[in-house]
Amino acid sequence: xxxxxxxxxxxxxxxxxxxxxxxxxxxxxxxxxxxxxxxxxxxxxxxxxxxxxxxxxxxxxxxxxxxxxxxxxxxxxxxxxxxxxxxxxxxxxxxxxxxxxxxxxxxxxxxxxxxxxxxxxxxxxxxxxxxxxxxxxxxxxxxxxxxxxxxxxxxxxxxxxxxxxxxxxxxxxxxxxxxxxxxxxxxxxxxxxxxxxxxxxxxxxxxxxxxxxxxxxxxxxxxxxxxxxxxxxxxxxxxxxxxxxxxxxxxxxxxxxxxxxxxxxxxxxxxxxxxxxxxxxxxxxxxxxxxxxxxxxxxxxxxxxxxxxxxxxxxxxxxxxxxxxxxxxxxxxxxxxxxxxxxxxxxxxxxxxxxxxxxxxxxxxxxxxxxxxxxxxxxxxxxxxxxxxxxxxxxxxxxxxxxxxxxxxxxxxxx
Amino acid sequence: xxxxxxxxxxxxxxxxxxxxxxxxxxxxxxxxxxxxxxxxxxxxxxxxxxxxxxxxxxxxxxxxxxxxxxxxxxxxxxxxxxxxxxxxxxxxxxxxxxxxxxxxxxxxxxxxxxxxxxxxxxxxxxxxxxxxxxxxxxxxxxxxxxxxxxxxxxxxxxxxxxxxxxxxxxxxxxxxxxxxxxxxxxxxxxxxxxxxxxxxxxxxxxxxxxxxxxxxxxxxxxxxxxxxxxxxxxxxxxxxxxxxxxxxxxxxxxxxxxxxxxxxxxxxxxxxxxxxxxxxxxxxxxxxxxxxxxxxxxxxxxxxxxxxxxxxxxxxxxxxxxxxxxxxxxxxxxxxxxxxxxxxxxxxxxxxxxxxxxxxxxxxxxxxxxxxxxxxxxxxxxxxxxxxxxxxxxxxxxxxxxxxxxxxxxxxxxx
Numbered sequence: 127x128x129x130x131x132x133x134x135x136x137x138x139x140x141x142x143x144x145x146x147x148x149x150x151x152x153x154x155x156x157x158x159x160x161x162x163x164x165x166x167x168x169x170x171x172x173x174x175x176x177x178x179x180x181x182x183x184x185x186x187x188x189x190x191x192x193x194x195x196x197x198x199x200x201x202x203x204x205x206x207x208x209x210x211x212x213x214x215x216x217x218x219x220x221x222x223x224x225x226x227x228x229x230x231x232x233x234x235x236x237x238x239x240x241x242x243x244x245x246x247x248x249x250x251x252x253x254x255x256x257x258x259x260x261x262x263x264x265x266x267x268x269x270x271x272x273x274x275x276x277x278x279x280x281x282x283x284x285x286x287x288x289x290x291x292x293x294x295x296x297x298x299x300x301x302x303x304x305x306x307x308x309x310x311x312x313x314x315x316x317x318x319x320x321x322x323x324x325x326x327x328x329x330x331x332x333x334x335x336x337x338x339x340x341x342x343x344x345x346x347x348x349x350x351x352x353x354x355x356x357x358x359x360x361x362x363x364x365x366x367x368x369x370x371x372x373x374x375x376x377x378x379x380x381x382x383x384x385x386x387x388x389x390x391x392x393x394x395x396x397x398x399x400x401x402x403x404x405x406x407x408x409x410x411x412x413x414x415x416x417x418x419x420x421x422x423x424x425x426x427x428x429x430x431x432x433x434x435x436x437x438x439x440x441x442x443x444x445x446x447x448x449x450x451x452x453x454x455x456x457x458x459x460x461x462x463x464x465x466x467x468x469x470x471x472x473x474x475x476x477x478x479x480x481x482x483x484x485x486x487x488x489x490x491x492x493x494x495x496x497x498x499x500x501x502x503x504x505x506x507x508x509x510x511x512x513x514x515x516x517x518x519x520x521x522x523x524x525x526x527x528x529x530x531x532x533x534x535x536x537x538x539x540x541x
Numbered sequence: 542x543x544x545x546x547x548x549x550x551x552x553x554x555x556x557x558x559x560x561x562x563x564x565x566x567x568x569x570x571x572x573x574x575x576x577x578x579x580x581x582x583x584x585x586x587x588x589x590x591x592x593x594x595x596x597x598x599x600x601x602x603x604x605x606x607x608x609x610x611x612x613x614x615x616x617x618x619x620x621x622x623x624x625x626x627x628x629x630x631x632x633x634x635x636x637x638x639x640x641x642x643x644x645x646x647x648x649x650x651x652x653x654x655x656x657x658x659x660x661x662x663x664x665x666x667x668x669x670x671x672x673x674x675x676x677x678x679x680x681x682x683x684x685x686x687x688x689x690x691x692x693x694x695x696x697x698x699x700x701x702x703x704x705x706x707x708x709x710x711x712x713x714x715x716x717x718x719x720x721x722x723x724x725x726x727x728x729x730x731x732x733x734x735x736x737x738x739x740x741x742x743x744x745x746x747x748x749x750x751x752x753x754x755x756x757x758x759x760x761x762x763x764x765x766x767x768x769x770x771x772x773x774x775x776x777x778x779x780x781x782x783x784x785x786x787x788x789x790x791x792x793x794x795x796x797x798x799x800x801x802x803x804x805x806x807x808x809x810x811x812x813x814x815x816x817x818x819x820x821x822x823x824x825x826x827x828x829x830x831x832x833x834x835x836x837x838x839x840x841x842x843x844x845x846x847x848x849x850x851x852x853x854x855x856x857x858x859x860x861x862x863x864x865x866x867x868x869x870x871x872x873x874x875x876x877x878x879x880x881x882x883x884x885x886x887x888x889x890x891x892x893x894x895x896x897x898x899x900x901x902x903x904x905x906x907x908x909x910x911x912x913x914x915x916x917x918x919x920x921x922x923x924x925x926x927x928x929x930x931x932x933x934x935x936x937x938x939x940x941x942x943x944x945x946x947x948x949x950x951x952x953x954x955x956x
Contacts, residue, residue: 131796134561142800143558146549146730148878181596181777182795188777217777242646248651310797315561317595317732359629361597362603378883380597381546381724384730385557386801465561468793484934 128465129259131309135483139393164394171296179319183307186319189363197221202249207258232429237269257288271300291409291437313482314393318386335366391429409436419494422516437481460496543880546724548899551642556807568788579809586711594734598701601734604778617664623672647844674702686715691914706824706852728897733801778953790910824851834909838933852896875911
């Protein structure tokens, strides 16, 4: 029940234990094509270039940034938590002139602040995290696409921590590049990074294309003749080559990580079967119950209430309680992991997740129940049954409200 | 039965279906430490920094090269097949001044040729592939370590295609950096790259260390104060950070790909249980039987006999036979995949693997049996039973020889 990675859905693990097939076996290439389609649904996009990067979610971020950023490009990174620092750091290593704006952890930027920063820094690319698990808040992105378009700026976000657990719309929000991971709300293991790229992003990336000498045919360009684009600094993360591997050309690049593909495909199949909106509602329901339960235990929730993510909650460690001792007791004696925190929040808050396969009523109630015991033994003032009771109340109210508003929702939640 | 990826060992797939544990769960960090030890055995090294890169074998190559190469460094790449071109291409993208030497596909370099090239180009790093599946030959490396040491050159090789199927010694051969993958003789899926680094390589890499702003403590350096080293161009592949993640500091970097770690650990456990030398002998046995069987079918083997790899054999496509039609019939009608080829060999040879879980007597005989049928239908002149008969003879002779020489070998082979 930490901020991720969390338990994978057993159906994903079962899919990953299937025997391998050859890299160009028609079954394998059909799985690849099917997976592209499934992730179009998950990302809510019509982007042709919707595929997997073979690596953890951080690999997806680096693939997007190194393929889009040419050395010297200006990049704007609004930072509201740890992963904003990561975007800055990766963009700097790509050779970008990075401009940052920062707000206090637990808060987000207004669209006006971001537009103002765009006017001041004239970036080629805006790179911003959607939900940042380090602070448990999500930056609203729905108004930023129009601002980027108005100023001719490419718009990239990382949704590793938020996708499928919080409302997200690639096309409706005007995103040019989005990267994710499996180990949060998608219910899979770390190690594959779903990603999607708009036609504009693809045009930029393909203008930097080069083809490996070992597999080049006569007449193929070493570097594309389009414009004066500089070649991409990475081979492994060269999306123009990865597009040709996933596309009709099937031009050999890396050897697709077959088991991870099976896993990523199953994560998306489960979500598409459930319905992406239903999955988000499920996270809203169980995340809300956890949050109210933690309050019912007398804990104070961190972060601006208006922007809290559904799938992870940070609560202040009560005065006089040793945070790591409580975490250790929960893990050792109850088999429940909760998270520590980074940077300015280090030692100040715990982070508790309700995501993917773990966004369930039984995990919420079990965690609150065990947490009550451990907090009491640590000397914190807790009301007996206060956490579980508050969560039950939240479920009752939420079910009543949703049953009144949308009768089919209660069923979706029961999946 | 292609040049890889091939069928994974079912025990590896079963290991990968285990439920995930948290990133810093003591069970997880213990698995990481155990995996480092297992791969020291597999690589035959005492190197402390022996770990997994989260990505395919190509990710391992890029991590090694981008972490060791500073822009402007001279790198020497002897090229004898497709993957030498890949090393060149990745080194160029790292900003290296790359010098290449090339020999005809199917042959290798003499130590004298490589020493001469080192004298001419004065590189910081020699980067050479061990076994190149594109040509099915392996470059002898045993004399190159001493040459590199004498000239103050770092020595890197990629053993993705050869490790555990061909004799290989990291320390005895004087290597500073070695990278691999699971999908060949290790019997696992693509997606994790075992790698090992000498103390000298580690010193160089750590001199380029930087720590992410988001997790930096006060007083930590942004870039190491040692010397004038330039920061590593990649975050995901920054080995100095990856060392700190796998080491005692457990400093957060990527989220380790848990299922792939389980798989990589199981691949190594199986090999260590069998014995690395026994695994190499198994590949020598079944590879030899396949090669003699293919000759028994009347096919001509490609490549310099003295340097052929144990785990993959290339044979010329007979005159008048359409290579891809034969491959298609083998796959569609017999469920057996064999490989096509790249570059100068494209359309000229098939490549047939005997590696990892597929280095077995039944797979060799079944493949030869089916191949005979398909070749006959394609109009090639084949002797009835010639392939299977030659393989049987090879097994009989090899068993007799090994039983005479080393009675315990027959047992190891039966595992």
